[in-house]
Amino acid sequence: MSLSAKQKATVKDFFSKMSTRSDDIGAEALSRLVAVYPQTKSYFAHWKEATPGSAPVRKHGITIMGGVYDAVGKIDDLKGGLLSLSELHAFMLRVDPVNFKLLAHCMLVCMSMIFPEEFTPQVHVAVDKFLAQLALALCEKYR
Amino acid sequence: MVEWTDAERRYVEAVWSKIDIDVCGPLALQRCLIVYPWTQRYFGGFGDLSTDTAIMGNPKVAKHGVVALTGLRTALDHMDEIKTTYAALSVLHSEKLHVDPDNFRLLCECLTIVVAGKMGKKMSPEMQAAWQKYLSAVTSALGRQYH
Numbered sequence: 001m002s003l004s005a006k007q008k009a010t011v012k013d014f015f016s017k018m019s020t021r022s023d024d025i026g027a028e029a030l031s032r033l034v035a036v037y038p039q040t041k042s043y044f045a046h047w048k049e050a051t052p053g054s055a056p057v058r059k060h061g062i063t064i065m066g067g068v069y070d071a072v073g074k075i076d077d078l079k080g081g082l083l084s085l086s087e088l089h090a091f092m093l094r095v096d097p098v099n100f101k102l103l104a105h106c107m108l109v110c111m112s113m114i115f116p117e118e119f120t121p122q123v124h125v126a127v128d129k130f131l132a133q134l135a136l137a138l139c140e141k142y143r
Numbered sequence: 144m145v146e147w148t149d150a151e152r153r154y155v156e157a158v159w160s161k162i163d164i165d166v167c168g169p170l171a172l173q174r175c176l177i178v179y180p181w182t183q184r185y186f187g188g189f190g191d192l193s194t195d196t197a198i199m200g201n202p203k204v205a206k207h208g209v210v211a212l213t214g215l216r217t218a219l220d221h222m223d224e225i226k227t228t229y230a231a232l233s234v235l236h237s238e239k240l241h242v243d244p245d246n247f248r249l250l251c252e253c254l255t256i257v258v259a260g261k262m263g264k265k266m267s268p269e270m271q272a273a274w275q276k277y278l279s280a281v282t283s284a285l286g287r288q289y290h
Binding site: 031032035036052105109110112113114116119122124125128 | 178199256257259261262275
């Protein structure tokens with residue numbers, strides 16, 4: 001399910017529109033992940049707290065969103081471009097890949113919330129595919 | 144049986160109060176057919192689904208979106224007996240309609256995204272969690288009679 005040229009353009013265009021709110025979306029998305037799927041808190045046991053809206057969760061959501069934006073710039077070669085991030089997730093973080101889907105869903109919910117007019121079904125499918133490809137690239141080194 | 148806190152019940156009711164079934168039902172099903180095109184396999188008799196525009200304008204899709212969302216709402220009046228409430232519908236989806244139960248999850252994801260677009264940040268993380276719990280309970284009940 002690779003991205004067509006048109007879908008890549010759609011992704012770049014929407015992320016560009018989103019850029020003024022990207023921190024908010026990243027922070028909200030991770031807050032929603034730990035609220036809606038509490039089992040994901042197991043990855044943040046080393047934080048003082050992992051409640052929705054808390055400082056460490058918001059900060060880390062912003063970090064993750066920064067990574068996603070970086071990936072938009074590497075959309076033509078995600079596997080190559082995200083090699084070191086993949087190694088990080090494979091050997092250090094070891095996040096079960098099922099969680100990438102859960103976070104992607106929360107990101108889509110936030111995008112729809114904050115950009116209801118722009119997040120059309122066409123944008124939705126392109127961004128969903130992109131996030132799935134991103135997850136695959138992050139899993140590249142897992143085994 | 145699914146246990147609901149008072150807060151969760153209130154959250155779920157709050158979300159449903161913001162949903163116009165005649166608007167959100169069609170939007171959710173249209174989005175599902177566009178974002179997950181393999182779901183179109185169940186709608187061979189619905190006419191033209193060949194383009195996004197065709198899907199968005201298809202009256203049978205719109206009508207069925209209302210049917211599906213109405214079905215999803217049934218649980219709101221039977222929150223303490225969701226499994227039994229959907230037993231017959233589960234048999235129908237398995238034996239007659241032959242729908243892969245994973246599709247229930249896909250439709251629910253699209254519905255959440257449509258509802259989030261309508262509610263904006265009024266859907267707090269806690270509200271989204273209760274809503275997701277509701278959808279998971281219904282999709283689980285719908286898949287229960289498959290064998």
